[in-house]
Amino acid sequence: MMQKDTRRIEKHIAMIFRVGQKYFARQLRPWDVGAGMHPFLIELGRTPGISQDELSMVMHVDKGTTARAVKKLIEQGFVSREVNPEDRRAYRLYLTSRGREVIPVIFSSISGWQDILLNGIEPSQREVIIEGLNRMLDNALDFFGKDPRREKGWLEEDREDCPGSIK
Amino acid sequence: MMQKDTRRIEKHIAMIFRVGQKYFARQLRPWDVGAGMHPFLIELGRTPGISQDELSMVMHVDKGTTARAVKKLIEQGFVSREVNPEDRRAYRLYLTSRGREVIPVIFSSISGWQDILLNGIEPSQREVIIEGLNRMLDNALDFFGKDPRREKGWLEEDREDCPGSIK
Numbered sequence: 001m002m003q004k005d006t007r008r009i010e011k012h013i014a015m016i017f018r019v020g021q022k023y024f025a026r027q028l029r030p031w032d033v034g035a036g037m038h039p040f041l042i043e044l045g046r047t048p049g050i051s052q053d054e055l056s057m058v059m060h061v062d063k064g065t066t067a068r069a070v071k072k073l074i075e076q077g078f079v080s081r082e083v084n085p086e087d088r089r090a091y092r093l094y095l096t097s098r099g100r101e102v103i104p105v106i107f108s109s110i111s112g113w114q115d116i117l118l119n120g121i122e123p124s125q126r127e128v129i130i131e132g133l134n135r136m137l138d139n140a141l142d143f144f145g146k147d148p149r150r151e152k153g154w155l156e157e158d159r160e161d162c163p164g165s166i167k
Numbered sequence: 168m169m170q171k172d173t174r175r176i177e178k179h180i181a182m183i184f185r186v187g188q189k190y191f192a193r194q195l196r197p198w199d200v201g202a203g204m205h206p207f208l209i210e211l212g213r214t215p216g217i218s219q220d221e222l223s224m225v226m227h228v229d230k231g232t233t234a235r236a237v238k239k240l241i242e243q244g245f246v247s248r249e250v251n252p253e254d255r256r257a258y259r260l261y262l263t264s265r266g267r268e269v270i271p272v273i274f275s276s277i278s279g280w281q282d283i284l285l286n287g288i289e290p291s292q293r294e295v296i297i298e299g300l301n302r303m304l305d306n307a308l309d310f311f312g313k314d315p316r317r318e319k320g321w322l323e324e325d326r327e328d329c330p331g332s333i334k
Contacts (some may be wrong), residue, residue, distance in 0.1 A: 009284065010187060010277050013213040014206060019307040020177060039181060049268040057221040060185045094273045110177050116310050117176065125295055129303075134297035136284040138184040143283050166170040 027109040031102050032076055038106045044079060045103050049092040057113060078102065137149045187280055194276040198269050199243055205273045207236045211246060212270045216259040245269065
């Protein structure tokens with residue numbers, strides 16, 4: 001059962017992800033946004049007051065990684081936290097003004113990266129690829145039984161208009 | 168310039184990657200292959216005698232991450248290292264028999280994950296998606312100027328027949 005490695009989409013997704021991490025690290029270095037941090041900032045900008053556990057869930061990142069990312073973003077002055085009056089053990093997370101300032105820079109980098117990735121791909125093919133990625137993500141989330149974003153109506157919200165998407 | 172978040176392919180790729188990490192961690196736990204370890208094992212199986220630096224390059228992973236992964240894989244008995252007679256400061260890395268035994272399990276998990284991702288996607292669309300991922304990876308690597316695999320003829324080798332790819 002030998003098959004072409006060009007067909008290993010799991011590998012391609014991992015490689016595109018990793019090279020993308022390099023790209024964002026380089027692009028966002030002047031703003032002190034470290035590798036892997038920009039998705040946290042986007043999510044915090046989208047859902048002000050989110051808790052750390054909720055952030056872990058919507059991003060499908062383990063709690064330890066989220067905790068380290070949030071700690072760093074607070075130390076760097078991008079994020080602030082406030083005690084949740086309804087649950088004093090939980091914190092609500094918000095972007096600071098510095099955090100909000102960096103969001104357009106992040107979306108601009110995302111837009112630039114997507115232009116690089118899609119270079120030379122015909123518009124009709126782009127549509128199929130984008131639809132395919134949407135379907136693959138739905139399939140992946142469905143496999144894990146429940147999607148916290150969908151349960152809380154966040155999946156749809158998540159799919160509303162937002163800046164920084166591809167043309 | 169507000170656009171659909173469904174069109175943020177960078178985000179979809181990151182999310183599919185992360186949910187995939189969860190899947191592989193769960194599938195490979197009985198074999199003690201930790202999260203993120205399986206791509207290292209595949210690469211080591213494909214290029215016996217590779218050095219740690221080369222491994223970093225071909226996987227587009229920073230050297231620290233590669234060093235930690237290799238250290239763990241050696242401790243776990245999946246990988247052995249030998250002094251390179253041409254450069255005594257460098258080591259050549261090999262899979263142990265235990266490492267070789269786990270490779271078919273990894274490819275079977277990859278195959279299962281790709282079946283999940285592609286569920287409900289028509290064969291003609293699959294072709295466009297797979298071609299698109301290949302092109303996007305080429306574009307991403309081209310942006311960084313040089314691809315160590317291509318320089319050493321590894322990109323083509325990498326794309327030869329191998330097990331575990333999608334149908």
